Amino acid sequence: MSGTNKKKTVASFDRKGRGEMTVGEVAERSDVAVSALHFYESKGLISSWRTSGNQRRYSRDVLRRVAIIKVAQSTGIPLAEIRQALATLPDGRTPTAKDWAKLSAGWREDLDQRIRQLTQLRDRLEGCIGCGCLSMQSCPLRNPGDRAAEQGGGAHYLESDI
Amino acid sequence: MSGTNKKKTVASFDRKGRGEMTVGEVAERSDVAVSALHFYESKGLISSWRTSGNQRRYSRDVLRRVAIIKVAQSTGIPLAEIRQALATLPDGRTPTAKDWAKLSAGWREDLDQRIRQLTQLRDRLEGCIGCGCLSMQSCPLRNPGDRAAEQGGGAHYLESDI
DNA sequence: TATTGACCTCAACTTTACTTGAGGTTCTAC
DNA sequence: GTAGAACCTCAAGTAAAGTTGAGGTCAATA
Numbered sequence: 001m002s003g004t005n006k007k008k009t010v011a012s013f014d015r016k017g018r019g020e021m022t023v024g025e026v027a028e029r030s031d032v033a034v035s036a037l038h039f040y041e042s043k044g045l046i047s048s049w050r051t052s053g054n055q056r057r058y059s060r061d062v063l064r065r066v067a068i069i070k071v072a073q074s075t076g077i078p079l080a081e082i083r084q085a086l087a088t089l090p091d092g093r094t095p096t097a098k099d100w101a102k103l104s105a106g107w108r109e110d111l112d113q114r115i116r117q118l119t120q121l122r123d124r125l126e127g128c129i130g131c132g133c134l135s136m137q138s139c140p141l142r143n144p145g146d147r148a149a150e151q152g153g154g155a156h157y158l159e160s161d162i
Numbered sequence: 163m164s165g166t167n168k169k170k171t172v173a174s175f176d177r178k179g180r181g182e183m184t185v186g187e188v189a190e191r192s193d194v195a196v197s198a199l200h201f202y203e204s205k206g207l208i209s210s211w212r213t214s215g216n217q218r219r220y221s222r223d224v225l226r227r228v229a230i231i232k233v234a235q236s237t238g239i240p241l242a243e244i245r246q247a248l249a250t251l252p253d254g255r256t257p258t259a260k261d262w263a264k265l266s267a268g269w270r271e272d273l274d275q276r277i278r279q280l281t282q283l284r285d286r287l288e289g290c291i292g293c294g295c296l297s298m299q300s301c302p303l304r305n306p307g308d309r310a311a312e313q314g315g316g317a318h319y320l321e322s323d324i
Numbered sequence: 325t326a327t328t329g330a331c332c333t334c335a336a337c338t339t340t341a342c343t344t345g346a347g348g349t350t351c352t353a354c
Numbered sequence: 355g356t357a358g359a360a361c362c363t364c365a366a367g368t369a370a371a372g373t374t375g376a377g378g379t380c381a382a383t384a
Contacts, residue, residue, distance in 0.1 A: 071283070071287070074283065104287050108284060108288060111283065115281055118276060119277055121233070125269060
């Protein structure tokens, strides 16, 4: 309260001029709830500093981070993994295109994998769901077999079921 | 398993002869925990009848149902939806191939959709994640735009962000 | 200066899909 | 006829990803 601001809205003007954003601004611009931003911060996905009044301030970088978080999430990647990926980004400086590219490479693998999986599933769904083989050991739908199953626990049926 | 022993126990022999299964048998054969089967039943995805001693008995049909549940789940369909789909199956009789086909048709749509979505995402990931456009209104990654967005809440950015 | 909206923390609640455990009953085998 | 495996119910716990609310502070403005 003891500030000596001469002009109107000098403070917020300066803040914006420096590219600092409040949590509300980030929320609005990234279309994410304030509570979610708090949550991401608590999980170490984004970071902020505090004003003397204990309010969060974010640099513009956070917008990209949040955008990445949302994109990654929409591909089905859990926050914990996103956090790990984001952790590979440089700490002090703003990430370069190269930094981001490295990050996205791993996810692309992941996406490719999932796309292959879903495609296979789709192609087999029609054939298997109605054919009667689904409950049998031979059904390709329940034995993704061609790749080392990463979902753990392969098929282990030794007798036919139905 | 051990060989087919003739006269182990009359009761269980008869039961098996009639194709009735205990929850433990279903669990083992479908590779799903007993607790999960209880859970599915509580949610109306599968059903059973009880013995005089209050134990559950299942018909073989349940194996296929459980298989379907697992397949559908692996595509990302929530149990509630799976329940609805399964509810369209005939109540009294064992479902025919046609019944199953009808059921899978809807899911195929869903899968197609999701595959298209993921593919688009993958194709754009590389380009956008590192290019700087990601935090801007123009980024195709954050504006799936070409289809009516079903995730709700379209983009509403009127200024560039970064 | 006073108000009001934005912000703060922390705890509790929500949903989905189950699992775990306690306490008790039933089946099956020897 | 009894041990022990398998089953039963119901309550509580777990994990992810947040949301909601209470109680209190900060900041922009009339």
